[in-house]
Amino acid sequence: MCLPLLNWGQTGGLPQHIKASSLTLRAGDNIGKSSAQVITKTISEKDAIWLRLFFKDVNLGVNSTLTITSKLDGAKQILTTSNIKDWKNSSAYFNGDSVILELSIAPGETAIGLDVMELAVGDPSLQIKSQCGSVDDRVDSNDAAIGRIVPIGCTGWIITNGKLVTAGHCVSSRAEIIEFNVPKSNPDRTIVHPGPEDQYPIGNFVTPYTNQPSQANDWAVFTASANSLTGQTPIQAQGKSFNVVQSAPGNNITITGFGTDTGIDNQTQQIHTGPLSSVTNTFVRYRTDTTGGNSGSPIIDTATGNAIGVHAYGGCTGSGGSNSGERATIPAFWDAMGLDGGGNPPTDECTGDVSSFPFSESFESNLGQWKQATSGDDINWTRNSGGTPSNGTGPSAANDGSTYLYVEASGNGTGYPNKRAILNSPCLDFGSLTSPKLTFQYHMVGSAIESLAVEARTNNTGNWVSVFNRTGAQGSDWNAADVDLSSYAGEASVQLRFNAVTGDGGQGWQSDIAIDAVAIQNGTGNPDPSCPTLNFNDFQINAYANQDSSGNNSSVVSGGSGLSLSNNTWKYITLNYNVTANTVLEFDFSSSAEGEIHAVGFDDDNALTANRYFKVHGTQNYGVTNYDDYTSGTKKYTIPVGNFYTGNMNQLVFINDNDAGSGNTSIFSNVKIYEGSCGQSATAESLISALESVTPILGDESENSLLNTRIHPNPAKSRFSIYINDYVKGNINATFYSVLGRKVGQKELKPGVNIVSAQSLSLGKGIYLIRIDSEDGLSTQKLIIN
Structure with missing residues (x-):
């Protein structure tokens, strides 16, 4: 019997040395109760490629912060009492040989401070590469679901439920980080780290490898904390994941990961496809190029794009051998990923054959043909009338009839945190539909609302694809959803599911999510629901970016239909909205005097993005200026946002920029956001085409x-x-x-x-x-x- 060649784990640990530090940042004893204090110090290590800091005796109080800034590229990280625990009392990686530490001590907080006990100092690398055959056939890749684990020097990847996978020998109790959107390395092979906004501290992990090291146990499933700057988890930020299956692969295997190399390609993302060598219920072997650092890469079935396991070992030579990894068929590995009912589930397949539309359900008597998931979730949807049992969350009554469905989040460990509820549709035959769509009402209010998604797949196979998603509180009223399903037109078997996740933290019970009046129909049938005016009483008015002056400079007017901004004011409301090619923004505008910028637009972060703000008035040449024509009185604007940009947004920004500080008031009122049709019988596409389709005219002045x-x-x-x-x-x-x-x-x-x-x-x-x-x-x- 022939035995496979002895393999070796393919890590590519970062060249580094650890240096003790005695740097201390502590509050002075004489700070007043109403005074703030800032302590700034610099750490430098000559010839360091990068620096990482490890802390002890940390006390950041309630509102005090530690800001770390790279002197090389200006990358920043802000640590607080809550997120420094996620980072296990360590920092992100900072490029260069010097960082600035700024301890900001909030008024009234005492004994604030920390000690820097160790520095991880990046050293030049002298490693060389190896691969199958005489030629390295890897090429550059940019798969958003795959990241680099440091300092061990491995690869990790996101799966459909948000968990992450790597090799078992790649995880340890030492604070490790997974990095995404990794830049090219320096010409001398020394790596470059992405900014702290793309670094995530690794949290809990599950692997049998640490207690029983063996090739059959060399897999690990782990979590990563939300980023300390963006607040997003890896799957939220990257927007991509791998579908993991247990089926046997085809003839070719693709490996994508962060293997070692020469020059600027060292430990950056590369990809190669090679022939399958052999497959068992535990291992898969292949002649695909990998090097140190590829441990933890997904083993991808080239024919389908699905992940079938995790790469862990090198064994290729120029004349033979094979690289290898563990298959997802290992029972403990599959269980740890928690993918039953998600990704490519063997259960919860749709049944029935709904071909008559509109097909509607308001859950007045029962669930109708909709069914609770039997796997892949934690709790069920509940039929209810009137209010939910918990104060401060859930609707007070149904939207249609007297009954609705909701997810009850009460109960620590049972209703929250992060408990999932899935409701599956019957099989939907869209063979005769040219523009199918889903409409429903949803209600999301509470201090800890997490997320509601609608997902689709065909023929009971393949990935679940998100077609609708809302995160966070969406106001105290029912909201109308109009979801375009035209990409599924002509399909004979389509399944939809409502996928709700309850909140996290101590207030997780305040995250009841409800749905009602679910209907599926052809888009040219009944008219779309009317598009309501935003009620600003349903939203918190927040200061935007670093532009908002202090003071009470905004107010809700006209019973909630208007937002008044005075002096130098930038505000936003949290509004999760998928801007499509058919999205229209409609509003009335008036202003008592002209400032620098009067504008409105969507955004997806709390930083200035000038090409998303539609300027209607002002002396400064800033933003999208196609509609800059306001003169006096009240003027209605109807802006086809989808002609200018698309994408998932979470903020609606209102701007009354007046650096002089006072002297003008602007009112944005009767604000509507809709998908072209807005209650009319014509299609969204025909109405959007009637609006002016223009090339953006961008201002050339910065808001600096x-x-x-x-x-x-x-x-x-x-x-x-x-x-x-x-x-x-x-x-x-x-x-x-x-x-x-x-x-x-x-x-x-x-x-x-x-x-x-x-x-x-x-x-x-x-x-x-x-x-x-x-x-x-x-x-x-x-x-x-x-």
Whole structure:
């Protein structure tokens, strides 16, 4: 009997050394109860490729924070009491040899501080590569579901339920991180880390390998905490996952991962496809190129794109052998992934054959032809009339008739946290439909609302595909959903499912989610439901990005149908909406005086994205300016947003930018968002085509408050002033350079007038460049000293 070649685990650990540190950041004893304090220190390690910090004796109180900034590329991470636990008292990876630590101590908080006990210091790498055959056939790849695990130097990947998979020998109790959207390495092979927004601390993991190391046990399933900057988990941020199946693969195997290499390709994502060598119920072997760092990569059946296991071992040579990994058929491995009922489930297949439409259900007597899932979820949907048992969550009554369905989130460990409820449709025959669609009412209110999704698949096989998704509270009223299913037109067997997840944390019981009035019909049949006006009383009005001035500068008017903004004001409401090619934004606008920017638009983060804001008035050439034609009175705007951009958004932003600070009030009222038809019998496509389809005209001015920075007098002799706009946010730092680029001084500034002594900075006669940095941007000024 021939035995396979002895294999070796394919890790590619980051070259590094650990160095003890005695750096301490602690609050002063004399800080006043109403005073804040900021302590700034710098850590530098000569010739380090990257740095990572490990802390002890941490106390960040309730509102105090630690901000870490790379001096090389400006990447930031903000740590708090809650998220530093997820990071196991460690930081993200920061490129370069120096980082700035800023401990911000909130007023009234005492004994705040921490110690830096160790530094992980990135070293140059001297490793070489190996692969099947004489030629390395891997090429660049950018699969969003696959990440790099550091410092061990492995690969991990997301599966359909949000969990992650890697090899068993790739996990340990030491704080590890999985990185996505990894950039190319440096020419000398030293790796470059993505920003902290793409790094996730690895949490719990399940693997038998640590107690019983063997090739059959070399798999691991793990979780990753939400990112400390974006608040998103890997599957939410990346928007992609692998469907894992237990079926045997075809003739070719694809491996995608972060193997070692030469130059800029070292430990960056690469892919190769090679022939299958053999397959058993435990192992799969293949002649596909892999190197150190590929451990944990998904084993992909090239014919289907499904993952069938996890790569763990190298064994290829130029003349024979094979690389190998563990199949998903290993019972403990499959159970740990928790995929029964998800991905490619063998159960909960749809039955029946609904071919007469409209097909509607309001759950007045029972579930009708809809069924509770028998696997893959934790709790069931419940029929109810009137309010739900829990205060502060759930509807007060049905939307249609007297009964609705909802998910009861009460009960720590039973109703929450993160408990899933799935409701499956019967088989739907869309063979005669040209534009099928799903309409329903949904209700999501509570302090810990998680998510509601509608997913679809065909012929009882393949991935569940999300066709509708809402996350977070959606107001106190029932909301109408109109879901386009035209991509499934002509399909003889389509199944839909409602997939709800309850909330997390101590208030997780406040996450009841309800549905009612579910209907499936052809899009050219009954008219779409009317599009209601937003009621601003149903939303919290939030300060947006770093642009909103302090004070009570917004109010809800006209019984909830309008939002009034005064002075220098940027606000947003949380509104999860999938902007499609047919999405229309309609509103009335009026303003008492012209400021710099009056605009509205969608966004998906809390940072400025100028090409998403539709400017209707103002002196500044900023944003999408196609509709910049307001003069006076109240004017109605109907903007085909889908002509300009599409995608999943979670904020609706309202702008009344007036850096002068006061003197104008703008009102956005009767705001409607709809998919083209808005209660009319015509199709969304025909109505959207009737609106003006134009090329975006983008303004060429940045919303950078530092643009108004002034130096006086200039030229100066011994003293001069630097004026900073009052609305610049955060820390403001000025760095002085000679005309030859040598750094000669640094000074912290504040909004308003800053008096500077040339003598205190040792500035002699000459010409200098001043680089001024803040959260609002960057400004470079020239200074002449006579």
